[in-house]
Amino acid sequence: MSRLLRAGAIMAAGTMVSRVTGFLRTAVLAAAIGTAALGDAYNVAYTIPLILFDLLIGGVLSSVIVPMIVRAQKRDPDGGRAYEQRLMTIAFFGLAGVATIAVIFAPQIIDLYTEDWTGAKREAAVMLARFILPQIAFFGVGALAGAILNTRDRFAAPMWAPVLNNIVMISVGGLYLVVSEAGSDIEAVTRADLALLGLGTTLGIMAQCAALVVSLYRVGFRFRIRLDLRGVGLGEMARTAAWTFVYVIISQFTFWVTTKLATGAGDLAPGAGNAAYSYAWQLFQLPYGIIAVSVITAMLPRMSRSVADGDYAAVREEFSSGMLLVGSVIVPAGLLLMVLGPAATLLIFGYGNMSPSDAVYIGNVLQVFGLALVPFSVFQLLLRVFYSFGDTRTPAFIAAGNAVVSAGLSLLAYVTLPPRYIVMGLAFAFTITYIVGATVTWLLASRRVGGLGGRRVAAGLTRMYIAAVPGASLALGVLWLVEGMLGLNSVSALVILAAGGGLGFLLYAAVAHGMRVSEVRSIVGMVAGRIGRGG
Incomplete structure (x- = not known):
């Protein structure tokens, strides 16, 4: 538990800073290029590079490559170095x-992902793509370096490296604001403007990749080109990864259905469509990304x-400890989302071209999603039981x-609910899906390892x-x-979140500590110890 807690805390801190700087990056870029044609x-x-990366390697990293690296480290006389x-x-x-x-x-490729773009808009998109698409190689190398680091129980660099990318992009957006005379006008944007945006974006990923490669070097990994690929298990990897691709395709189908229905709902009830669903999602x-992913x-x-x-007993212990550690934060977070969702979204989105009522509606959808936080997290943890066996078929x-x-x-939900409630119904369908999915997956995973x-x-x-x-x-009070x-306005929303959310979470920690919930006591003890050492 203590090792898992320390590792989770390091990654959670990195993910938190990454998400915060990511929000700032989005705000700076939006200010620089707007949300119209250039945006x-x-x-x-x-x-496009993100989609291609996910299709080529992203989906198989955790499900296929990490378990295979671990087996090579156990099996090979050199500890898996040649395999890596x-x-x-x-x-x-x-990927190059x-x-x-x-x-x-x-x-x-731009034509494939767009609809009848012509003129300056298409030309800008193509030029930006040519500057940005080289990211694919750096994404892949960085992700594989992060996976190898994880197998060595080095978790800090993969979680903190995206912060470096965000800092570079914030600088690029700020520089564009200063030097570009075009602003968000796509008709006035120059090749130099597009080069700054495109090459700057690629530079951010290069910096992230470099940080991971340096971290890998520091733990003793030495890269040299090896063309003797017979021992790498490409056939096994392809067979195993095939089921991962099936999983990705099925998941994309589900996403497509939800998007189509949410878009239709937006046509029937403006402000209650796909944008509301996406922002709430x-x-x-x-909270899932900060805690559960870590x-x-x-x-x-x-x-x-x-x-x-x-050693299946160790698998059972690792899973149950991890599940309870995640639950110690996810459980109160889900309940607080159900209570404070509208206040949070009003504070974040209630400006500019979005009306306060539309911002509050996003919060209503978020309240429904709050019900799904625990079953969704349980489901994702359970999948890792199968991935640890190299099983992507199940x-x-x-x-x-x-x-x-x-x-x-x-x-x-689409055919029975009033238009204004369809997207909330889609969020509830998501919740029920993962309650059912987590139940079935638990039974199958438990059978695999003799109990969880x-x-x-x-x-x-x-x-x-x-x-x-x-x-x-x-x-709620x-x-x-x-x-x-x-x-309910921006000022009151800030007060509600600070007082209600902050005090609510502190009260949970105090009650759970008094009830001797060991995971919360461990977190409180670790935080108190760090504060004491800092003092």
């Missing part, structure tokens, strides 16, 4: 080749090593079941919910009091 062109060009060098060779040359081809065919992901990243290499040793079948449940419930400590996890989560109710009630006195 559209930039965002399409920026998104072969993987890095494949990643470097393979893909990036080169993508740059050559940038116009066709991004905020919902924040613990998942620490868990997977350890569980993979335990599976390689045939998650693909589970994803197919999720897709059927999600599509069916989403369609039901279900009684311990259920008892721990129950105590956490009991401890969280007073804090959520306090937040603050909400009613402040809203009754000041109404």
Whole structure:
């Protein structure tokens, strides 16, 4: 528990700073290029490398490559170093080749992702894409370096490196504001302006990749090109990764159905469509990304090593400890989202061209998503049990079941609910999907390792919910009091979040500490110790 807690804390801190600087980066870029034609062109060009990276390597890193690296470290006389060098060779040359081809065919790729763009808008998008598409190679090398670091229990660099990218991009956006005379006018933008934006964006990813490569060098990894690829297990990797691609395709189908229905809802009820769903989803992901992803990243290499040793008891212990550690933060966060969602979204989005009522509606959708925070996190942790075995087939079948449940419930919400409530219904369909998915996945994963400590996890989560109710009630009381006195506006929303959210979480920590919830006591003790040493 202590090792997992320390690793999770390091990664959570890095992820928190990364998310905050990421929000600042988005704000600076929006101020620099706007959200009209130039903003559209930039965002399409920026998104394409991310999509290609996910399709080529992103999806197989945690599910396939990390477990295979761990097995090579256990199996090979050199501790897997040659195996890692072969993987890095494949990643470097393979992705560099893909990036080169993508740059050559940038116009066709832009046309594939856009609808009837012509003139200056298309020309800007193509030029930006040619500057940005080389990111694919740096994304891949950096991600593989991060995966190798994770297998060595080095978690800080992969979580902190994106901060460097964000700082570079904030500087690029600020510089564009100073030197460009075009601003957001796509007709006036020059080649130099586009080069600054495009090359600056690629420079940010290069800096992130360099930080990870340097960290890898410091732990003893030495890269040299190895063309003797016979021992790298490409056939096994391809067979295993095939199911990961199936999983990705099914997940994209589910996303497509939700997007189509949410867009249709927006046509029927402006302000209650896909944008509301997307913004609420991004905020919902924040506590999951900071806490659950950090613990998942620490868990997977350890569980993979335990599976390689045939030590299923260690797998059960690692999972249950990780689940309770995640739950100690996710449980109160979910309840507070359900109470404070509208106040949070009004404070964040209630400006400019978005009306306060539309901002509050996003908060209503976020409240529904709050119900899903625990089952979604449980589901994601459970998938890592299968990935530790190198099993990507079972998650693909589970994803197919999720897709059927999600599509069916989403369609039901679309045809039965009033237009204003459709997107909230889609969020509720998401919640039910992951409750069902987590239940089925638990049964299958438990059978795989001979139990997952279900009684311990259920008892721990129950105590956490009991401890969280007073804090959520306090937040609700603050909400009613402040809203009754000041109404719901940006100022009152800030007061509600600071007083209701802050005091609510502190009350949860105090109650849980008094109830001897060990995970909360460990977190409180670690924080108190750091404060004491700092003093």
